[in-house]
Amino acid sequence: xSLLFADDVEIEKNIYETIFLALVKTEKPNVxxxxxxxxxxxxxxxxxxxxxxSQADIVVMTxxxxxxxxxxxxxxxxxxxxLRKPYVYGAFFWQKGRPNILFKxxxxxxxNIVLTSKLIDYME
Amino acid sequence: MTLFAYDMxxxxxxxxxxxxxxxxxxxxxxxxxxxxxxxxxxRMQALTLxxxxxxxxxxxxxxxxxxxxxxxxxxxxxxxxxxxxxYLNEHELLSPLYGSGFxxxxxxxxxxxxxxxxxTGFPSFEFGIAPATVVIRLYTKTAKHDEGGxxxxxxxxxxxxxxxxxxxxxxxxxxxxxxxxxYNNDRKSYNNDGSNLNRDQNRKRFxxxxxxxxxxxEVHAVKSDNDAFMGNFDETHNFNIVDNSLxxxxxxxxxxxxxxxxxxxxxxxxxxQNSEIEENLRLKRNTAINISSYDKTQxxxxxxxxxxxxxxNAHTLSLGLQYxxxxxxxxxxxxxxxxxxxxxxxxxxxxxxxxxxDLYQLNExxxxxxxxxxxxxxxxxxxxxxxxSQLRLGYIxxxxxxxxxxxxxxxxxxxxxYMIIDARNGNTNLKSERxxxxxxxxxxxxxxxxxxxIFSYARLSDYPLITNRPVGGTPRWENSDEDLDIFTSTYExxxxxxxxxxxxxxxxxxYADSVYTQDKAKALSSLLRSLNTFGKFDIFNEFWVIDPAxxxxxxxxxxxxxxxxxxxxxxxxLKGENIFDRAQERDYYxxxxxxxxxxxxxxxxxxxxLEYLF
Numbered sequence: 001x002s003l004l005f006a007d008d009v010e011i012e013k014n015i016y017e018t019i020f021l022a023l024v025k026t027e028k029p030n031v032x033x034x035x036x037x038x039x040x041x042x043x044x045x046x047x048x049x050x051x052x053x054s055q056a057d058i059v060v061m062t063x064x065x066x067x068x069x070x071x072x073x074x075x076x077x078x079x080x081x082x083l084r085k086p087y088v089y090g091a092f093f094w095q096k097g098r099p100n101i102l103f104k105x106x107x108x109x110x111x112n113i114v115l116t117s118k119l120i121d122y123m124e
Numbered sequence: 125m126t127l128f129a130y131d132m133x134x135x136x137x138x139x140x141x142x143x144x145x146x147x148x149x150x151x152x153x154x155x156x157x158x159x160x161x162x163x164x165x166x167r168m169q170a171l172t173l174x175x176x177x178x179x180x181x182x183x184x185x186x187x188x189x190x191x192x193x194x195x196x197x198x199x200x201x202x203x204x205x206x207x208x209x210x211y212l213n214e215h216e217l218l219s220p221l222y223g224s225g226f227x228x229x230x231x232x233x234x235x236x237x238x239x240x241x242x243x244t245g246f247p248s249f250e251f252g253i254a255p256a257t258v259v260i261r262l263y264t265k266t267a268k269h270d271e272g273g274x275x276x277x278x279x280x281x282x283x284x285x286x287x288x289x290x291x292x293x294x295x296x297x298x299x300x301x302x303x304x305x306x307y308n309n310d311r312k313s314y315n316n317d318g319s320n321l322n323r324d325q326n327r328k329r330f331x332x333x334x335x336x337x338x339x340x341x342e343v344h345a346v347k348s349d350n351d352a353f354m355g356n357f358d359e360t361h362n363f364n365i366v367d368n369s370l371x372x373x374x375x376x377x378x379x380x381x382x383x384x385x386x387x388x389x390x391x392x393x394x395x396x397q398n399s400e401i402e403e404n405l406r407l408k409r410n411t412a413i414n415i416s417s418y419d420k421t422q423x424x425x426x427x428x429x430x431x432x433x434x435x436x437n438a439h440t441l442s443l444g445l446q447y448x449x450x451x452x453x454x455x456x457x458x459x460x461x462x463x464x465x466x467x468x469x470x471x472x473x474x475x476x477x478x479x480x481x482d483l484y485q486l487n488e489x490x491x492x493x494x495x496x497x498x499x500x501x502x503x504x505x506x507x508x509x510x511x512x513s514q515l516r517l518g519y520i521x522x523x524x525x526x527x528x529x530x531x532x533x534x535x536x537x538x539x540x541x542y543m544i545i546d547a548r549n550g551n552t553n554l555k556s557e558r559x560x561x562x563x564x565x566x567x568x569x570x571x572x573x574x575x576x577x578i579f580s581y582a583r584l585s586d587y588p589l590i591t592n593r594p595v596g597g598t599p600r601w602e603n604s605d606e607d608l609d610i611f612t613s614t615y616e617x618x619x620x621x622x623x624x625x626x627x628x629x630x631x632x633x634x635y636a637d638s639v640y641t642q643d644k645a646k647a648l649s650s651l652l653r654s655l656n657t658f659g660k661f662d663i664f665n666e667f668w669v670i671d672p673a674x675x676x677x678x679x680x681x682x683x684x685x686x687x688x689x690x691x692x693x694x695x696x697x698l699k700g701e702n703i704f705d706r707a708q709e710r711d712y713y714x715x716x717x718x719x720x721x722x723x724x725x726x727x728x729x730x731x732x733x734l735e736y737l738f
Contacts, residue, residue: 008142015135035337064296080271081294094269096693096737097162099136099143118132 012039015092016060016076017046019101022119023074023089024057032056032070034063037078061088074111083124089113090122141623147239156529156565156578158242165234167655167662169685169699171278171286171731172307173240173260174231178681178708178726179651179668181244181578181614181632183258185230186710186725190370190401191311191323191353193230196257204588205230206540207257207559212331212344213264215378215393216254220423220450223254223540228348228372228397235276235288236303236331238265245563245580246516246533249479249495253429253446255514255535257559264331267292267299278697278733282310282324286733303331312727317717318408319365322351340380348372354712355403356417362716363415368403384432391429398422408716418458425450438485446477452541468545469552470505475538479514493518501538510556512536527567535559539588543601549590551601558585576616584608610636624657647672662687664699670708681707681726693737702728 016039020029030050033040037060040049050056053070061077065085077083077091083102089111090103101122103115108123115123144161160168160176170176177185177195188194196205206223209216210230217225217232234240243251243259252259273291280286288305307327314321326349333342352368374397381390399421407413429446451472457464479497486492495516501509514535521528539554561582568575586603612634619627630651638645649670656663664685671678685699707726714721 006138006142006145008139008146011135011139011142015132015139018132018135064294079268079294094271096272096274097265097270099139101132101136122132 009039009042013042013044015099015101016040017044018119019076019090019092020047020058022103022115023076023113026057029057030055031058031060032073033060034066037062061085137623156243156245156531156563157247158244160240160242162238164655165237165239167657167687168653168664168666169687169697169731170234171699172231172233172309173229173262174726175234175701176240176242177230177260179630179649179653179666180242181616181630182612182634182647183244184649184668184670184672184708186708187353188227189354189356189712190227191325191350192227192370194227195230207255207537209252209254209256209259211252211259211261213262213340213342214380214389214391215342215376216252216427217376218254218395218425218427219397220395220425221421221452221454221540221542228346228374232262232346233286233288233305233307233327233329234262235286235305236264236290236301238263238269245531246514246535246561248493248516248518249444249481249497250431250442253444253477253479253497255497255499255512255537257535264303264333265290265292265301266333266335267294267301270301273738275736275738276733278731280310280731281727281729282312284308284310284729284731286731297336299333299335301331301333303329305329312724314723316712316714316721317364319354320367321353321365321723322367323353325350338382338386342376342378342380344374344376344378346372346374352401352403356401356419362408363405364408366404366406366414368401371400373398387434388430388432391427391431393425393427395425396423415460416458417460420455420457422453422455423451440483440485442479442481442483444477444479444481446475448475448477449473450475450541452545454545468505469550470503470507470541470545472504473541474502476500476502489522491520491522493520499538507544507552508539508554510536510538512538512556525569527569529563529565529567531561531563533559533561533563535561539601543588546601548598549600554588554601555586555603557587557603559583560585572620574616574618576614578612578614578616580610580612582610582612584610606637608637610634624655626655628653660689662689668707672708679706679708680704695735697731697733697735699731700729701731702726704728 020031029047031040031047032050032053053059056073059066059070059073059075061075061082071087075088077088078093080091080093080095082088082091083104089107092101103123105123144163147159147161174185183195185193186195194205196207205226208224208226210225217229219225219228241261246257247259251261270292273289275289278286286307290303292301309325311323328347330345333340350370352370355365355368376393376395378393401419403417405415425448427446427448429444431442431444434441453471454466454468456466477497477499479495481495484492497514500511503509516531516533519530537557539556543554544550544552559582561580563580565576565578585607587608588601589604590599591602614630614632616630628651632649634647636645651668653666666683668681682703683701684703685697687695687697689695705728707724709722709724711720711722
């Protein structure tokens with residue numbers, strides 16, 4: 001087991017990949033984030049990073065709100081408070097010193113998204 | 125890799141751990157670094173900074189005669205830790221009069237601290253503009269990682285207790301953090317030949333921050349009411365200490381802003397603090413004769429720092445400018461109810477600092493770092509205005525498993541105001557202390573181990589010490605006539621034998637000229653620490669053996685603790701410090717009886733309590 005060479009940024013990318021592919025059916029979805037997220041720029045194999053919101057399937061939200069034109073995308077938050085926004089599907093965030101993932105049941109139901117059994121525990 | 129090859133709970137657990145460990149391998153260019161991650165601090169149940177510094181390589185935590193932190197001090201009479209600089213996030217915890225704020229913050233509580241970095245040797249200027257031989261950086265928790273709150277309640281031996289709480293959250297694009305805590309550390313008391321020597325501490329602290337992505341505003345306030353232990357009257361013959369007290373109040377307001385894609389930062393810091401010491405003594409021969417004394421000191425400071433970084437091909441250039449204004453007022457004292465005037469030689473100083481640093485990446489594995497700093501001190505009164513300079517040249521090799529760092533440095537430490545204006549021991553003719561050193565560190569990392577081997581050699585010139593020259597004269601600060609040579613070596617080994625189990629070992633040896641006798645002083649110390657997790661239990665064991673250069677015989681400090689996580693958010697904890705009551709002691713000189721006597725630096729103590737996250 002490689003404990004010291006485990007790369008937190010690489011693992012963060014893997015977590016994002018798992019979330020993205022759980023939320024969209026597109027084979028290699030386009031992902032947009034207004035601010036730089038180091039892990040998203042790390043040679044992603046399972047998604048493509050785009051630099052315009054209009055081209056995105058998924059928007060990763062880093063500020064307290066996103067432009068209206070982006071709100072019809074699949075929006076993933078990075079803070080717990082982002083879950084309060086009606087257009088957010090789920091979030092990957094830190095709370096109480098621990099990393100967390102939470103998907104919004106109502107939002108997934110509205111959009112007919114069914115999570116695999118491995119992710120069902122992360123539904124609010 | 126197929127889509128859901130990742131097992132999410134494992135991935136999240138690995139992510140949390142890798143985030144912790146990434147701190148361990150960062151800052152290759154900065155200096156010789158010891159880092160305590162959040163996980164270390166929590167599982168070690170580190171209550172105050174003293175819990176970390178007591179096992180530091182080369183130096184270990186010690187105290188002066190007022191029971192304040194004073195780690196570099198070689199005697200118990202003076203305060204000499206101005207080479208240790210502490211930072212809370214981006215701002216220094218300073219004392220305008222003493223330079224370093226170590227005496228007031230050397231054992232501060234860690235309840236609102238996320239992780240601690242300790243740079244031994246002369247680190248890169250980006251980790252502190254003030255000249256230093258040890259830089260301690262404390263990073264507070266943030267809303268980004270800690271949204272929510274925590275309450276901690278502890279009770280301990282001798283009636284000690286700690287109660288603290290923090291809450292952090294965000295609104296719009298603002299993050300806020302607020303911490304309040306009361307730390308009542310009742311300590312082992314001593315009676316020496318009729319004198320009551322008490323060191324109980326009571327400290328109340330508030331820390332608050334408000335931040336956006338590029339701006340942070342912080343307020344930090346502390347109110348301490350402590351026993352003053354031996355007080356200032358060690359040179360008075362034939363008196364017993366009845367009781368004494370030391371009160372310290374501190375507030376700082378600061379801001380940190382980043383501009384130009386975070387390549388430019390501006391730091392502003394204002395601090396204000398006052399100390400009051402009250403001492404009551406009684407004549408030994410006639411217990412009806414009492415003496416009382418009262419002294420008050422007011423210190424204020426303002427610091428503005430601007431730092432800019434440029435990336436020019438293989439060069440990372442940093443330029444820093446700092447202006448610091450410090451004022452200090454030792455007010456007229458009172459002796460037996462009568463005012464005793466104190467005439468200061470100067471009461472403020474302005475320090476202008478500039479540094480330039482070039483990190484030149486020769487290729488993927490090799491880098492050179494060159495740093496130069498100049499300072500100019502402006503002081504009122506007929507006092508020397510020093511212009512000390514600092515030079516640092518480093519070579520860094522970074523391979524996959526093996527790294528090496530070589531650092532050559534030349535430093536000058538301006539004389540701090542307290543050495544000049546002190547009524548009893550001050551000297552207006554003191555020269556700056558000079559410190560030249562070479563340090564070599566080798567780091568070898570495997571999948572589960574970290575090995576560090578460090579050697580350093582330093583020569584101190586014009587070292588300030590309190591002495592009475594000519595013999596029989598009043599003791600006062602003087603520069604040492606002789607240069608002092610110091611050799612240190614350490615081997616550190618960390619073994620992560622599973623995700624949650626860790627073993628740490630260190631062996632440290634130093635060999636130095638003694639400041640007072642010109643003898644060689646040898647010190648040997650060794651650490652064995654294990655951190656384990658079994659189900660809902662975190663177990664901590666620590667052995668620290670020290671054969672100190674000065675004072676005392678071989679000492680053993682065994683500390684251990686257990687945390688029971690009843691739920692993810694609620695835990696009970698039990699910790700024993702210095703369980704065998706054989707930890708490091710400090711010798712103090714009893715002038716009346718002309719003999720040394722020893723008192724513990726680390727008290728034997730049991731703590732029990734709970735933590736609740738919400």
